[in-house]
Amino acid sequence: MREKWSALMEKDGAKAVAASLISILIGLLVGCAIVAVSGLTNAALGPSSVWDGIRLVLGGILSTGRDAAGNLTFGFNPANVGNMLFRATPLILTGLSVAVAFKTGLFNIGAPGQYLMGTAATLTVALSIPTTSVPAPAVWLLAFLSGILAGALWGAIPGLLKALLNINEVLACIMTNWIAANLVTWIFDGSIWRNMEENGKTGYVYKTARNGVETAKWGLDAVFPGSQVNWGIIIAVVLAVAVYVFIAKTTIGYELVSCGSNRHAARYAGINDKRNIVLSMAIAGGLAGAAASLYYLSGNTEFYWSTYQALPAVGFNGIPVALLAASNPIAIIFTGCFMSMLNIAGQQLTNLTGYNEYITDVIIAAIVYLSAFSLVIKMLIGGRRKRKAPAADSGPVPAAGTEKGGGDA
Amino acid sequence: MTFLIRQTLIYAVPLMIVALAGVFAERSGIINLALEGIMIFGAFIGVLFVNIVQEAGGFAGAKADGDWVALQGFALLAMLVAAAAGAVFSLLLSFASVNLKADQTIGGTALNLMAPALVLFFIRIIVNQNVLDMAMGDAPPWFMLRKTTLGFSRTDDLGFLGETFINQVYPATYVCILLFIVLSVILYKTRFGLRLRSCGENPQAADSLGINVYRMRYAGTTISGALAGMGGFVYALTTANCSANGDVAGFGFLALAVMIFGNWKPLNIAGAALLFGLFKCVAASYTSIDINGDGVCLLGEIGISVHLYRMMPYVITLVVLAFTSKKSRAPKAEGIPYDKGQR
Numbered sequence: 001m002r003e004k005w006s007a008l009m010e011k012d013g014a015k016a017v018a019a020s021l022i023s024i025l026i027g028l029l030v031g032c033a034i035v036a037v038s039g040l041t042n043a044a045l046g047p048s049s050v051w052d053g054i055r056l057v058l059g060g061i062l063s064t065g066r067d068a069a070g071n072l073t074f075g076f077n078p079a080n081v082g083n084m085l086f087r088a089t090p091l092i093l094t095g096l097s098v099a100v101a102f103k104t105g106l107f108n109i110g111a112p113g114q115y116l117m118g119t120a121a122t123l124t125v126a127l128s129i130p131t132t133s134v135p136a137p138a139v140w141l142l143a144f145l146s147g148i149l150a151g152a153l154w155g156a157i158p159g160l161l162k163a164l165l166n167i168n169e170v171l172a173c174i175m176t177n178w179i180a181a182n183l184v185t186w187i188f189d190g191s192i193w194r195n196m197e198e199n200g201k202t203g204y205v206y207k208t209a210r211n212g213v214e215t216a217k218w219g220l221d222a223v224f225p226g227s228q229v230n231w232g233i234i235i236a237v238v239l240a241v242a243v244y245v246f247i248a249k250t251t252i253g254y255e256l257v258s259c260g261s262n263r264h265a266a267r268y269a270g271i272n273d274k275r276n277i278v279l280s281m282a283i284a285g286g287l288a289g290a291a292a293s294l295y296y297l298s299g300n301t302e303f304y305w306s307t308y309q310a311l312p313a314v315g316f317n318g319i320p321v322a323l324l325a326a327s328n329p330i331a332i333i334f335t336g337c338f339m340s341m342l343n344i345a346g347q348q349l350t351n352l353t354g355y356n357e358y359i360t361d362v363i364i365a366a367i368v369y370l371s372a373f374s375l376v377i378k379m380l381i382g383g384r385r386k387r388k389a390p391a392a393d394s395g396p397v398p399a400a401g402t403e404k405g406g407g408d409a
Numbered sequence: 410m411t412f413l414i415r416q417t418l419i420y421a422v423p424l425m426i427v428a429l430a431g432v433f434a435e436r437s438g439i440i441n442l443a444l445e446g447i448m449i450f451g452a453f454i455g456v457l458f459v460n461i462v463q464e465a466g467g468f469a470g471a472k473a474d475g476d477w478v479a480l481q482g483f484a485l486l487a488m489l490v491a492a493a494a495g496a497v498f499s500l501l502l503s504f505a506s507v508n509l510k511a512d513q514t515i516g517g518t519a520l521n522l523m524a525p526a527l528v529l530f531f532i533r534i535i536v537n538q539n540v541l542d543m544a545m546g547d548a549p550p551w552f553m554l555r556k557t558t559l560g561f562s563r564t565d566d567l568g569f570l571g572e573t574f575i576n577q578v579y580p581a582t583y584v585c586i587l588l589f590i591v592l593s594v595i596l597y598k599t600r601f602g603l604r605l606r607s608c609g610e611n612p613q614a615a616d617s618l619g620i621n622v623y624r625m626r627y628a629g630t631t632i633s634g635a636l637a638g639m640g641g642f643v644y645a646l647t648t649a650n651c652s653a654n655g656d657v658a659g660f661g662f663l664a665l666a667v668m669i670f671g672n673w674k675p676l677n678i679a680g681a682a683l684l685f686g687l688f689k690c691v692a693a694s695y696t697s698i699d700i701n702g703d704g705v706c707l708l709g710e711i712g713i714s715v716h717l718y719r720m721m722p723y724v725i726t727l728v729v730l731a732f733t734s735k736k737s738r739a740p741k742a743e744g745i746p747y748d749k750g751q752r
Contacts, residue, residue, distance in 0.1 A: 034527075034530070038530075038531065038534055042534055044534075045534070107514055107515075109514075109518065161727070161730070161731065165730075165731050165734045166734055167727075167730045167731065167734050170442070170514055171665070171666070171669060171726075171730065172727065172730070174662050174665070174666075175666065175723045175724075175726050175727045175730075176723075176727070178659055178662065178663075178720075178723045179720050179723045179724060179727075182716050182719045182720040182723075183716070183720065185716055186714060186716035186717075186720075189714075189716065308716070308719055309656070309658045309659070310656065316518075316521075316522060319515070319518060320522075323515065354534070355530075355534070356529075356530060356533040356534070358525075358526045358527075358529040358530035358533065359526075359530055360526075361522065361525070361526030361529075361530075362523060362526040362527050362530060364522060364526075365519050365520075365522035365523035365526055365527075366519075366523070368515065368518060368519035368522055369501070369505065369516060369519035369520070369523065371515060371519075372505055372509075372511035372512045372513075372515040372516040372519055373505055373509040373510070373511035373512075373516075376509045376510065376511070
């Protein structure tokens with residue numbers, strides 16, 4: 001058993017999984033520690049709330065509220081699971097967006113901007129084509145495609161700047177993010193799409209349901225009653241598989257990856273590196289745009305249009321999703337779900353205790369921080385094995401423990 | 410005009426000092442993408458400090474007596490506290506990038522995600538809302554210098570210079586400008602500065618001459634964190650009415666743009682910061698800017714959308730980058746973890 005385990009841990013993939021699980025575990029521990037410290041030092045919260053808080057951080061997805069005696073109850077909660085899948089939809093897609101860029105050696109921190117442009121295109125199309133003359137599914141498809149297109153075009157800008165002028169894509173992405181935030185505010189400011197019917201909703205755009213454009217639920221609402229889940233999650237999973245096939249099985253995908261491994265060697269081998277950089281950023285942008293489309297086409301989500309001072313968090317959260325999955329498109333489906341699970345746990349924490357949902361962002365940030373040196377963690381796992389292997393010591397035990405811990409979470 | 414200069418300075422100074430923070434980190438070889446996060450953290454700790462001391466009645470006496478020197482000393486103290494908080498927070502970045510040779514871009518992104526989350530988590534627990542204000546009153550009456558605080562009467566005319574630079578200003582602004590000058594001199598005219606810069610250009614050569622590259626990079630990033638933390642608090646004090654809400658409206662990223670625009674050189678950065686500050690100021694109050702004093706607010710009458718003004722700094726940065734990318738000279742070794750064994 002021990003030999004088998006050792007052989008398994010020699011593989012890169014297994015090391016990546018172990019490194020991610022360690023990151024997740026440490027991230028959760030940081031979250032619990034902060035809950036404990038703030039609970040014990042703040043009189044209003046008190047020690048009794050700490051245990052509640054920690055249980056919700058770790059298992060919020062299973063929370064079913066409080067019973068009559070005021071104790072937390074846990075069990076299968078279909079609404080929570082459904083909402084988790086619903087929120088995982090954009091996260092999986094922005095995660096894919098970041099991952100595709102990573103594969104080509106680019107850091108796509110521009111996903112928030114691409115997401116915003118996708119949002120604007122989707123909403124304008126979905127709200128302006130009257131469903132009285134065009135069938136609603138056709139409008140839905142048009143809106144979805146225009147969201148992808150807008151994201152792709154926006155993503156291509158830093159790609160072009162990088163390929164043609166050698167401008168660092170991180171800086172170009174940050175600038176395009178803020179330009180997008182202002183541009184989107186400009187598009188909706190004074191437009192006919194602002195919600196003027198409901199009082200107190202002046203900052204929002206109409207829901208697409210107003211025009212009868214909604215993503216189909218087709219039975220998912222029966223499986224997860226009381227949740228927002230729709231077929232968007234299936235589309236996201238299909239796209240993840242498609243990206244996997246594209247990267248691993250097609251010539252263009254291979255070219256993208258070889259540009260990422262060594263741009264100069266790729267050029268020497270006759271690969272057009274400039275075209276591939278632009279293409280990679282455009283695909284990344286398209287995926288981020290798709291994330292926005294699927295989120296806002298659900299019909300019951302609202303877009304706060306005056307967004308010029310803030311970028312959407314879901315764009316940034318694509319970074320941890322991709323990092324945790326080591327840029328593997330299939331793994332992103334699971335890490336995306338994990339991130340949205342944390343999100344749900346945060347929501348439960350806000351509703352049921354004196355703590356609030358920002359603790360999940362702290363956990364996510366801690367995970368990103370650890371991912372920054374995941375290489376070191378991977379090396380530690382490898383190095384430990386080499387040192388311990390001759391002595392036949394209990395090397396695998398701690399790693400096995402972490403895997404279990406990660407699974408519980 | 411007076412209004413324009415005063416407002417521009419208020420926006421430009423945090424940008425300037427935070428851009429210099431970026432310079433210190435990058436000149437030592439560490440990309441500090443976390444400027445935004447450190448600003449947010451520094452602003453929070455500074456405001457919390459003001460809040461706590463005010464709550465404890467720490468300077469109610471000085472306020473009642475009109476003792477503006479004590480109040481300004483207190484503002485200075487809060488700046489120092491914010492700087493210390495920023496320095497401590499930036500240790501996370503230097504530890505990851507110097508000791509663990511981590512990817513600095515991702516490490517910086519992590520801090521950018523961490524700061525608002527952490528800050529909002531604690532603000533919500535402390536005050537049960539998303540904004541932490543001063544315990545009482547607004548920042549301007551407490552920390553702003555006016556004619557009356559200096560003993561002039563409200564109707565005295567101090568002339569153009571006096572009206573612009575003494576009336577209704579925050580002394581914190583001038584402290585930052587002074588600090589900017591001192592630190593720029595340190596970066597260029599002292600042994601420490603030369604060593605720091607050499608670590609960002611060719612760390613191997615620096616090491617061979619007996620300079621401890623790791624320590625220099627720690628120093629650069631820590632100074633950077635302190636300046637960014639202080640800049641965050643100055644931003645909160647002067648433009649956000651001394652409140653912290655886990656957000657500095659992208660000022661950290663804008664400072665990064667200023668740094669690149671200024672080609673990593675302090676003098677150019679000061680100019681770039683003024684230009685960007687002007688844009689920020691125009692975007693914030695273009696309808697009430699009366700440049701030549703004839704009572705016509707020209708920019709308001711042209712009818713260009715405010716969104717265009719808000720977008721301008723970012724667009725200009727991209728355009729300038731496009732034109733100068735060939736000439737733009739970033740420190741050569743920035744972003745590359747230093748490995749002693751490497752040649």
